[in-house]
Amino acid sequence: MLALLVALPWAARHRMPDPVATHWSGSKPDGSMSLTAAMLFPAGIWLVLVLGAVVARRFWGGQKPGLPGALLAGGGVLLTGAQASIVHANLDRSRWQDAAPMDAWVVAIIAGTGVAGLLAWLATRKPGAAAGAPPRSPVMTIPAGAQLVWLSRTSSPGLQVFAALLGLGSVGTALASATGLTGLSWSLLTLLTPTSLIVLACSSVQARVTANGLDVGFGPFGRPGRHWSLDDIASARAEERTPAQAGGWGYRMNGLGTTVMLRKGICLVVRTHRGAEFAVSVDDAERGAALLNSLTARAGTPAT
Incomplete structure (x- = not known):
């Protein structure tokens, strides 16, 4: 996520004005930042979100296990969507005052933020299996009328990292196309996106x-x-x-x-x-x- 936030404006630096428009009032830009600040400011916000997720996991992870994941997923979509929209609006403009309006982008970013946060919360809301040394007996005594449930989960960090890298490549390709930096590479998207989802499902x-x-x-x-x-x-x-x-x-x-x-x-x-x-x-x-x-x-x- 940090790489995307910095790489998007850096890759388009020769096709954007400096400073760049970063705030709009209605359909007109009314605020700007230097190109360097536009790269580093959202990256700083992301680092704060990561710190917030760590704190939430440390102090409220047991009561609200889905909170850190929802915070990171929703915040990540919000920041990358905003960064992509800023690049798109400023691309090939001679002055930041001539930046394109942001109306459609705002709706898409808000919707994507909500969906990402909800999916992340659903995926991480269940706590992990309880630790401890279990008995090795082949059967156990079940009291009359009792309903027992056993749940265990396991993950492979290596496969999760691989899935994340493939997903990063897919998202980066889509954002580069959406901002106008490159043409739409359907072959790359159809390779990276399904593969990342399959690896994630197997991880x-x-x-x-x-x-x-x-x-x-x-x-x-x-x-x-x-x-x-x-x-x-x-x-x-x-x-x-x-x-x-x-x-x-x-x-x-x-x-x-x-x-x-x-x-x-x-x-x-x-x-x-x-x-x-x-x-x-x-x-x-x-x-x-x-x-x-x-x-x-x-x-x-x-x-x-």
Whole structure:
């Protein structure tokens, strides 16, 4: 985000006046900044937002886990949208007073800020799985009438960074086209945008065991996902697996069955009555397997 805020006006510096228009009253520009200030001022605001997100995560992360993500996503869209609109309005103008009006840009920026903040809040509002050393028993005692739920999430920082870099390239290409710096490169956009979304969906996974069975969701929103009912599951166990055994990172299929491998170590492994196996590398897998075995036994399909 910081790179985009600085790079956009810098790349267009030879095609814009100095100073540049940065404030409008109605459709007429009525305020300006030097080109250097126009590059550094929004970058400074972004750094303040990052600091605010860190503080929010530190003091209110438990009560409002979605707040830091919403703050960064909404603020990032607002600042980059404003920066792109300033470049577009000043591009190929001899004086800042001749800058183009901003009416349509304002509506698009406000709408994009709201959507980005909402999506980020939805994606990050759930807290992570509780830490601690779980018992390794294959089953657990469920009190009569109790409804137990197990949830665990795992992510791959490397894949998340890769997805962010691809997304940065996609956004940068779109903004460069929107500001008039370059022509619209459909081939680059169609390559970067879907790839970044696919990598993002493969960079995190969440598993949930309830009385309805096992649900495994991918990406920050838990979509797409897979579901196994209790009638489908023959047994569940916790098993140590490595990327070499699974055939690599990500969603892998080999002789072991299907494995979602985001980190080496203990995986939750379920075996269906058809003999197929599905493994997912999530924390607290022992407890998830124990609860799943207990639920299948209570439903009349004892684990094997």
